Amino acid sequence: MLAILGFCMIAIFLILVITKKLSVVAAFISVSVVFALIGGFAGDMGEMMMTGILKVTPTAVMIVFAILYFGLMIDVGLFDPMVKKILSVVKGDPLKIVVATAIITILVGLDGDGSSTFMVTISAMLPLYTRLGMNRLILASVVGLAAGVMNIIPWGGPLVRASASLQVDVSDLFIPLIPVMISGLIWALFVAYILGKRERKRLGIVKLEEPSLATLEIAATSHRLSFKYWFNLFLTIVLMTLLVMDVLPIAILFAVAFAIALFVNYPDSQKQQDQILSHANSFVMISTMVFAAGIFTGIFSGTGMMDAMASTLVSVIPESLGSHLPVLVAITSIPMSFVFSPDAYYFGILPILAETAAGFGIDPVEIGRAALLGHSTAGFPLSPLVPATFILIGLVGVDFGEHQKFLFKWAFGTTIVMTITAVLTGVISL
Template structure:
């Protein structure tokens, strides 16, 4: 019963947002609450929801102040020289920009953190995409592909979780799938080429005046702070380093950085309030989604739906398919990112799958390798169960349903390509 309710909750939620019947916030809150009323723990729904919301509170705070910070930096003109130089380099060619976006996402995700990757890439590239009239879905999608594939690195969350859950060394999981990962990254570049070519066909290679400031309105020019440019650059670099090195909790980093940036760039209290008000709509929308996602995960976890779904998935695998377990795990790993949180999958589902496969002579490490080819790697920037997804779409200003529809096939294709290479190289086997 719990498993059925869990799958029903996921299915109804995805249907509602993909068909745009209701907003994401409404679906995230009402769907799990209504179906949660049919469980035996309905009396504890309030507590479950509160725990779920409390769990995402730090992310919500970080996201709120990140939007405020980068919005203020954009107003102050931090990204103007970057945009002008990139425009000159790519000569207004959307194809080159999209491929460059993929490379930037891959490089910035070397730290294994989705949050820092999105916070670095999206604010820097969004003004450029808007300047050329390029699709924000392409920006969000290509960054998702690059970051998702790179998330296989041993210090990333999925590989570390898989190693811990199976009691194996992370390098034993990662090293054999390196060839598959490299081919996956090449596939991402190829996908970016296709998407960039479409943008070039739609927009053409534009002849542009590389003096970006000439395109700004009078009101926008008044907000620019050219004399404080290097101060803002140094402050932003320190902020990003603090994020990567975790000098302070991530929400605190952005709170402090925003306060410093605000008082230095706009010392007048009235101007400060105007800068905050200017970003209010974006902040409220995105943070509301984060807290709504807390309701969703809180109910699914608290009622036991996720655990029940894990057991039911394993139980439906026929004995005859036992020798194909690695293949099954690899192919389903990416789509199941939409159903299970990383902890639920790696600590709940994966050990059961591994034990089942072991009976057919398949080593647990192979099941782990199969899982990291998609579960919260290529799948994490599309999943409604991770805060990073909402950070990505919030910064890019796109809808979750649109983002999923646009990039799902490319992300799933990445997993399929890596699975094929993993079999060819022997990282995973059929028997």
């Protein structure tokens, strides 16, 4: 009964969001309340919701200060020289801009943090897309594709979860996946080329007006010569370095960095207040979605629906498919991203799948590798259960349902390409 209730809960939520019957926030909260009541959990519903909210609070705090920080840096022109340099290379060509987006994402994605990858890359590239009138869904999709594949790296999160869950060495999972990961990155670049070519056909190679370029040149030169520009650049580099070193919680690092940047760039208290208010809409919307997601997952997990669904999914696997379990896990890994959070999947479902596979004579490490081909990697920019997804769509400014519909086929293609490569290289068995 709980499993059926859980599947219905996920299905109703996705239908409401994709068809735009309700906003994401309204869908998260209303669906949670309705299904908690249907399941007879009215008495415990409040506690479950608060538990879920408390779990996502650090993420919400991080989102608020990260948006404020990068919003300030955009406003004071930190990324203007970078934009000018890219403009000088791409020269108004949408194809080159989209491919450059993928390349920059791959480089920035080496820090292993999807959220910071989104924030840094989009902050740099969004002005170009806006300037040329390009489709922002393409920006969100290309960044999501490249960042998703980069999330396979050991310090990205999913691989560490898989390693701990299956109690296998990180190198046993990652090293065989390196060629698979490369194939995924090649696919991401290929998709960027296809989407960029479409934009070039739609917009043509845009000739940027000389006065605009001159203005940008003056602004860039001014920033290069100013103390504030160099200070902001230094502060941002230090912030990114500390993020990678994990010396303090991310939320604290962004809060401190924002406070310093705000004081240096806007010494007047009223201007500081105005700067914060200028980005209030962005961080209020995104943090609200994160808290609503916490309510949703609190009910989903606290009621036992998640555990019941995991048991049901394993029990329905036919004997004839047992030997093909690694491929089955790989292909279903993205759809599973819509149902299970990273922790729930890697610590709840993956051990059960690995144990089932062992009964068919399959090494559990293959199941771990297969899961990493989609869940919380290629599929994480699509999942409503991953807070970074809301950072992505919030920064780009696109609708969640539209983003999912646009990106899904390309993300699923990433998993298919990596699965084929994994089979051909013997990383997982067919």
